[in-house]
Amino acid sequence: MRFVDKEGVPFDVRTGCDDDVPGLCAMYDGFSPKGKFQGVPPVEQKACREWIGNLVDRGRSFLALRGDRIIGHLVIIPDLDRREGEYLIFVDQKERNRGVGTRLTEAALEHARGLGLRGLWLTVGTYNFPAIALYRKFGFRFFGLDRFERERTMRLAVPGEPCL
Amino acid sequence: MEEDIKKYDAHLETFRKDAYVQGWDAYRKMHARSIEEPEDFWAEQAEAYLTWEKPWERVLEYDFDEARIEWFGGGVLNASTNCLDRNLEKLRDKTAYHWEGDDPDERKTVTYGDLYEQVNRMAAVLKDRGVGKGDRVVVYMPMIVELPVALLACARIGAVHSVVFGGFSAEALANRIKDCGARLVVTVDGGFRAGKTVPLKQNVDDALKSCPDVETVIVFDRAGLNPELDASREVWWHEAVADDSLPDHVPPEPMDAEDPLFILYTSGSTGKPKGVVHTHGGYLVFAAMTTRLTFDLKDDEVFWCTADIGWVTGHTYGVYGPLINGFTSVLYEGVPNHPDFDRYWALVERYKVAKFYTAPTVIRALAKEGHEHVEKHDISSLKLLGSVGEPINPEAWRWYHHWVGRDWCPIMDTWWQTETGGHMLTPLPGVAAIKPGSCSFPFFGVDPVILDDVGQEVRYPNQEGVLCIRKPWPGMARTVYGDHERFKETYFSQAPGMYFTGDGAKRDEEGYYWIIGRIDDVINVSGHRLGTAEIESALVLHDKVAEAAVVGFPHEQKGQGIYAFVTLNSGVAPSDGLKKELIGLVRSEIGPIATIDVLQWADALPKTRSGKIMRRILQKIAAGKVDEIGDTSTIADPSVVDQLIEARETT
Numbered sequence: 001m002r003f004v005d006k007e008g009v010p011f012d013v014r015t016g017c018d019d020d021v022p023g024l025c026a027m028y029d030g031f032s033p034k035g036k037f038q039g040v041p042p043v044e045q046k047a048c049r050e051w052i053g054n055l056v057d058r059g060r061s062f063l064a065l066r067g068d069r070i071i072g073h074l075v076i077i078p079d080l081d082r083r084e085g086e087y088l089i090f091v092d093q094k095e096r097n098r099g100v101g102t103r104l105t106e107a108a109l110e111h112a113r114g115l116g117l118r119g120l121w122l123t124v125g126t127y128n129f130p131a132i133a134l135y136r137k138f139g140f141r142f143f144g145l146d147r148f149e150r151e152r153t154m155r156l157a158v159p160g161e162p163c164l
Numbered sequence: 165m166e167e168d169i170k171k172y173d174a175h176l177e178t179f180r181k182d183a184y185v186q187g188w189d190a191y192r193k194m195h196a197r198s199i200e201e202p203e204d205f206w207a208e209q210a211e212a213y214l215t216w217e218k219p220w221e222r223v224l225e226y227d228f229d230e231a232r233i234e235w236f237g238g239g240v241l242n243a244s245t246n247c248l249d250r251n252l253e254k255l256r257d258k259t260a261y262h263w264e265g266d267d268p269d270e271r272k273t274v275t276y277g278d279l280y281e282q283v284n285r286m287a288a289v290l291k292d293r294g295v296g297k298g299d300r301v302v303v304y305m306p307m308i309v310e311l312p313v314a315l316l317a318c319a320r321i322g323a324v325h326s327v328v329f330g331g332f333s334a335e336a337l338a339n340r341i342k343d344c345g346a347r348l349v350v351t352v353d354g355g356f357r358a359g360k361t362v363p364l365k366q367n368v369d370d371a372l373k374s375c376p377d378v379e380t381v382i383v384f385d386r387a388g389l390n391p392e393l394d395a396s397r398e399v400w401w402h403e404a405v406a407d408d409s410l411p412d413h414v415p416p417e418p419m420d421a422e423d424p425l426f427i428l429y430t431s432g433s434t435g436k437p438k439g440v441v442h443t444h445g446g447y448l449v450f451a452a453m454t455t456r457l458t459f460d461l462k463d464d465e466v467f468w469c470t471a472d473i474g475w476v477t478g479h480t481y482g483v484y485g486p487l488i489n490g491f492t493s494v495l496y497e498g499v500p501n502h503p504d505f506d507r508y509w510a511l512v513e514r515y516k517v518a519k520f521y522t523a524p525t526v527i528r529a530l531a532k533e534g535h536e537h538v539e540k541h542d543i544s545s546l547k548l549l550g551s552v553g554e555p556i557n558p559e560a561w562r563w564y565h566h567w568v569g570r571d572w573c574p575i576m577d578t579w580w581q582t583e584t585g586g587h588m589l590t591p592l593p594g595v596a597a598i599k600p601g602s603c604s605f606p607f608f609g610v611d612p613v614i615l616d617d618v619g620q621e622v623r624y625p626n627q628e629g630v631l632c633i634r635k636p637w638p639g640m641a642r643t644v645y646g647d648h649e650r651f652k653e654t655y656f657s658q659a660p661g662m663y664f665t666g667d668g669a670k671r672d673e674e675g676y677y678w679i680i681g682r683i684d685d686v687i688n689v690s691g692h693r694l695g696t697a698e699i700e701s702a703l704v705l706h707d708k709v710a711e712a713a714v715v716g717f718p719h720e721q722k723g724q725g726i727y728a729f730v731t732l733n734s735g736v737a738p739s740d741g742l743k744k745e746l747i748g749l750v751r752s753e754i755g756p757i758a759t760i761d762v763l764q765w766a767d768a769l770p771k772t773r774s775g776k777i778m779r780r781i782l783q784k785i786a787a788g789k790v791d792e793i794g795d796t797s798t799i800a801d802p803s804v805v806d807q808l809i810e811a812r813e814t815t
Contacts, residue, residue, distance in 0.1 A: 032653075033434050033653065035434050035435075036434045037776070038776035038777050038778070039713070039771075039775070039776060039777040040774070040776055042775075043434075043435075043697070044704065051775050054775065058773060059774070077773040086798075123776055123778070125684075126683060127615070127629075127684075129615070129618075129658050129659055130658065132618060133618075149780040149794075150683065150779055151776075151778060151779065151780050153795070
């Protein structure tokens with residue numbers, strides 16, 4: 001699907017597949033800072049490639065692209081037993097605050113609904129304010145009694161589904 | 165519990181009478197003014213504390229979004245002039261340093277006049293070797309007089325010094341030399357530590373194998389080891405300064421207020437240590453003012469900051485702060501326990517130290533050996549004590565206050581960072597009662613705020629959050645050498661419009677600040693910052709290691725110890741020999757300060773399905789708080805946690 005970002009520049013959103021692994025590696029090679037968000041993306045290149053491969057295998061990827069270049073990557077890793085999915089998103093540092101993440105999240109929620117998932121969750125560093133603000137914008141809220149821990153969980157109910 | 169938050173105020177009546185800041189109201193008024201009228205306030209301080217060659221055109225200009233900070237723009241000055249030249253008129257014969265060697269019989273008194281002569285000679289040598297304004301010089305030396313001489317010589321000619329603590333390895337030294345593009349290294353043949361000789365030049369030799377851009381190495385003969393020097397680029401200090409063709413004095417280089425003064429490498433939560441850059445005007449006024457006011461130092465008092473000059477504490481409170489003010493300081497080469505655990509108190513007695521500033525890790529180590537060591541000496545000259553490097557636990561605080569402070573000396577428990585240049589939150593002796601473990605109140609110019617988990621200011625007393633600073637202060641770092649993006653990203657992108665300290669804190673119902681500890685992946689080992697990422701990177705270098713995660717854990721002596729969880733490649737068997745190898749590997753990559761305390765073999769690390777490592781779980785396991793692990797539903801394979809807990813028992 002084609003969208004236009006906040007600055008009027010178009011970008012596409014589509015689901016990802018195995019063929020996209022090289023493109024993802026290229027995106028993560030240029031991604032900064034590495035390792036800050038609970039060890040991901042992995043700093044070391046070989047570990048990074050393995051990690052990307054794993055994500056593509058275990059979950060459903062949604063990609064934001066400008067032409068051929070991947071500028072955003074969102075992964076939903078479903079747990080069908082628990083009817084929830086882990087949510088993970090990275091947007092190239094030069095493309096942030098332009099609405100890319102919002103479009104990716106919309107696509108992901110659509111998919112989650114289709115799978116019958118009740119909710120999506122993620123973990124985030126406790127004082128990672130920019131990330132937290134972003135997730136709150138998408139509708140995620142803090143969950144659990146882990147106020148004083150270094151990582152916290154946030155949850156987002158899939159619209160149309162009963163609350164968690 | 166009540167005892168823990170008891171207030172101590174025996175010192176107040178006396179200090180209130182003649183301290184620089186007298187009483188709570190005076191402090192509040194002055195602090196408010198420093199925040200509301202920073203330009204007027206700091207213009208006055210800059211005028212009072214420093215000598216300027218050319219006055220500034222603007223006091224303050226800044227943009228936190230771009231992480232651009234300018235203090236005293238247009239002003240011109242020199243650090244060496246402020247420490248030496250301007251003190252010569254009245255203080256030529258005043259002691260700048262009482263130096264004592266590792267060996268108690270080795271002592272030297274260095275006056276401001278002596279320092280001036282030595283600094284000038286070394287400045288001439290540096291110039292002669294092609295070092296000019298803006299060039300970087302790495303200094304790798306023990307705590308001898310030649311160390312501050314080297315720093316001031318660099319400052320005299322406008323070179324940017326970068327001191328590397330002698331406890332760092334050859335690898336760490338090489339990384340720093342390369343990162344800052346240093347052309348010259350100043351070092352020693354060897355140093356003395358607890359009676360043993362440490363062949364420091366060997367580390368330099370190893371480091372330089374990968375540093376072809378270094379043109380000169382100046383070697384001070386400290387230990388008589390007489391190594392063979394490489395004539396193509398190495399010279400003896402004593403030969404270089406004896407060169408009669410060189411002038412005795414070098415005119416100080418006029419430096420803009422925002423020209424770099426020094427680079428100091430410090431660990432962060434990701435990547436390699438970064439070169440924090442401090443400039444001239446703002447840093448020097450902040451160093452001078454905090455030195456004088458926090459310790460309430462009077463002109464005739466002897467000050468002793470025990471920190472190695474390789475750390476920022478030694479830069480600000482061992483060199484620049486005291487010298488700008490014309491104070492007398494103690495400079496001690498050795499360790500607290502050589503020849504015995506009373507060594508520090510022998511020095512206090514000998515030099516009649518009035519104000520003493522050290523680290524909690526030292527206090528804990530000395531407390532463990534018993535107060536009899538303190539009682540061997542007359543320490544009645546002590547009027548005020550200080551603590552720096554990490555929050556001090558109440559037990560250690562009380563021991564310090566009782567046995568060293570004689571139930572009277574106030575303890576200035578100062579919170580600050582390499583990046584802040586000088587004290588940020590600290591008691592002031594004439595202002596208010598003190599609480600064990602609290603760093604009391606903000607220093608002038610410092611506007612702190614504690615943010616909760618959604619980035620809002622905390623609303624209730626004792627609510628924990630992350631400490632941020634709302635406005636610029638003169639002593640703050642200006643950039644990371646060669647990587648301004650990283651500087652911006654680390655300190656100014658987390659909480660927009662503020663400086664993000666990375667330290668957790670809370671403020672009690674009386675407004676006293678309490679620092680809780682780092683909220684990121686930086687650990688504080690014996691008051692020294694280490695990034696878990698750099699230790700992990702070192703471990704992963706080993707071809708048998710697949711993955712590693714490092715966390716801090718409570719350590720009685722060090723405050724925090726280093727706990728490593730290591731996953732080996734499949735098929736590789738764990739062994740004690742391999743453990744030793746890995747611990748040795750980290751020591752050689754970083755230095756002995758990064759000695760892993762506990763290394764646990766981990767079949768797997770607790771991760772979410774997406775690969776994110778759940779560090780809080782590792783922290784709980786490392787701390788032995790296995791019943792506080794809490795929710796493990798986010799982990800892809802919760803049995804990993806059970807395995808780790810089991811393995812901990814046998815680690």
